[in-house]
Amino acid sequence: MNRYFDNAATSWPKPACVSQAVIRTFNEAMGNPGRSNNPELNRLPYLTRELLARLLNVRDSSRIAFGHNATHMINIGIRGLVQQGDRVITSSVEHNAVSRPLKYLEKLGIIQVDIVQCSKEGCLDPDDIRAALKQKAALVVINHASNVTGAICSLTEIGRIVRENDSIFMVDCAQSIGAFSIDVERDNIDVLAGPGHKNLLGPTGTGFLYVSPRTNPEPLIFGGTGSRSALDSQPEDMPDCYESGTQNFHGLAGLKAALEYIHSRGIESITHRKRELCRYVLDGLLAIEGLTLYGPRHAENRSPVFSITVRDVDVADIANALLDDHGIITRTGLHCSPWAHKTIGSFPMGTVRLSPGLFHTDEDLDMMLSAVEQTVRKFM
Amino acid sequence: MDQVIVLMKSVHQHMAMEDRLDRHQIRYKTVVKPRSLGSDCGTALQVAPADIERIRKLSDDSGLTIFGVFVRENDGWKPMVP
Numbered sequence: 367m368n369r370y371f372d373n374a375a376t377s378w379p380k381p382a383c384v385s386q387a388v389i390r391t392f393n394e395a396m397g398n399p400g401r402s403n404n405p406e407l408n409r410l411p412y413l414t415r416e417l418l419a420r421l422l423n424v425r426d427s428s429r430i431a432f433g434h435n436a437t438h439m440i441n442i443g444i445r446g447l448v449q450q451g452d453r454v455i456t457s458s459v460e461h462n463a464v465s466r467p468l469k470y471l472e473k474l475g476i477i478q479v480d481i482v483q484c485s486k487e488g489c490l491d492p493d494d495i496r497a498a499l500k501q502k503a504a505l506v507v508i509n510h511a512s513n514v515t516g517a518i519c520s521l522t523e524i525g526r527i528v529r530e531n532d533s534i535f536m537v538d539c540a541q542s543i544g545a546f547s548i549d550v551e552r553d554n555i556d557v558l559a560g561p562g563h564k565n566l567l568g569p570t571g572t573g574f575l576y577v578s579p580r581t582n583p584e585p586l587i588f589g590g591t592g593s594r595s596a597l598d599s600q601p602e603d604m605p606d607c608y609e610s611g612t613q614n615f616h617g618l619a620g621l622k623a624a625l626e627y628i629h630s631r632g633i634e635s636i637t638h639r640k641r642e643l644c645r646y647v648l649d650g651l652l653a654i655e656g657l658t659l660y661g662p663r664h665a666e667n668r669s670p671v672f673s674i675t676v677r678d679v680d681v682a683d684i685a686n687a688l689l690d691d692h693g694i695i696t697r698t699g700l701h702c703s704p705w706a707h708k709t710i711g712s713f714p715m716g717t718v719r720l721s722p723g724l725f726h727t728d729e730d731l732d733m734m735l736s737a738v739e740q741t742v743r744k745f746m
Numbered sequence: 747m748d749q750v751i752v753l754m755k756s757v758h759q760h761m762a763m764e765d766r767l768d769r770h771q772i773r774y775k776t777v778v779k780p781r782s783l784g785s786d787c788g789t790a791l792q793v794a795p796a797d798i799e800r801i802r803k804l805s806d807d808s809g810l811t812i813f814g815v816f817v818r819e820n821d822g823w824k825p826m827v828p
Contacts, residue, residue, distance in 0.1 A: 403777070415758070592757060593756055596784060
């Protein structure tokens with residue numbers, strides 16, 4: 367039985383090919399990509415970029431840079447894009463990865479942040495973005511799927527609205543990349559940041575940033591890139607401009623293997639399974655008396671991330687009971703998303719979050735649902 | 747292989763060109779970029795002189811930028827004039 371239900375934090379298990387690729391690179395790869403003259407190793411970042419570009423419908427894979435994680439790449443996007451006096455629009459369900467850099471820049475007096483309120487289910491209405499854009503904004507930054515409620519917004523619709531209003535559209539796809547279709551052309555995305563270790567099934571310590579030719583964020587970190595070494599200035603070419611310092615190429619080897627796995631299985635097939643997971647768990651949780659479930663009630667509007675509470679019981683007690691009595695691993699509290707919890711009414715206690723993964727079987731889900739039911743009954 | 751090298755605009759473009767050369771079965775060898783052509787710690791493509799025009803066309807067709815083509819003469823690397 368797979369008792370790990372915290373895939374929104376990081377996915378587990380990973381396909382076997384991922385750890386094999388990491389170990390092989392550790393043991394056999396000699397050198398440092400872009401610096402050493404080991405041809406096979408030098409190709410690793412390029413080939414990983416190509417696989418990711420294919421997943422996102424990015425025409426030129428050089429527009430994708432790699433970094434440590436989604437937060438790192440979001441910071442490059444936000445801090446590199448805004449200028450003094452800019453107005454930035456975001457939503458009320460953003461992760462601290464987005465809210466903190468925005469509020470920091472606002473505190474410095476550099477930008478003005480306007481927060482579009484989402485519904486009690488955590489859903490973002492594209493018309494509210496349209497209304498907010500009646501006043502000019504330099505940047506609109508939102509997440510694709512909430513790490514608290516699982517609510518998914520319509521990137522296609524919002525992207526069209528943002529483009530019509532001539533703003534830059536930046537998306538945090540931490541909870542959706544690798545699970546749901548993202549097409550930077552169709553969705554008019556200018557900047558996209560995500561992690562390699564969640565639904566992409568790669569190792570931690572990997573993240574990516576896509577930057578469209580429409581924009582050009584300033585780098586956040588300056589230093590050696592293995593290119594234009596004679597210059598005192600940072601190279602302007604992507605991806606070099608955002609990749610100073612030795613890259614996590616062991617992690618990239620794992621991410622490459624994970625992307626190959628995703629392509630071989632097919633993103634449509636993965637999305638199909640994610641929707642099945644949503645329906646199954648949604649139906650199961652809604653049937654449990656005494657449990658409060660947050661987020662959208664329809665599987666089509668959400669990812670398999672489920673936040674629950676039981677009356678006013680401390681969520682830590684629920685999580686401890688799930689672990690002690692059933693061995694189930696969850697995550698409790700505010701999930702680094704206090705805005706989202708304020709939006710859905712679960713602040714400051716937070717919730718217990720259950721996030722099944724791609725490799726859970728229906729038997730695993732039945733076990734989890736039964737454990738949740740027993741735990742709720744225990745506290746009634 | 748004769749001593750002709752192609753320098754691409756960036757490491758990424760070098761790798762992208764390797765892909766194109768593989769696809770078109772054009773022989774090449776990735777070598778360390780000669781120091782006299784700049785102090786980058788980058789790489790260069792060593793190719794046959796007879797393939798240069800095909801490589802230039804491939805580059806144009808793919809939207810890649812060749813930084814320079816150089817031939818080794820007795821007194822060092824010289825730009826190869828198209």
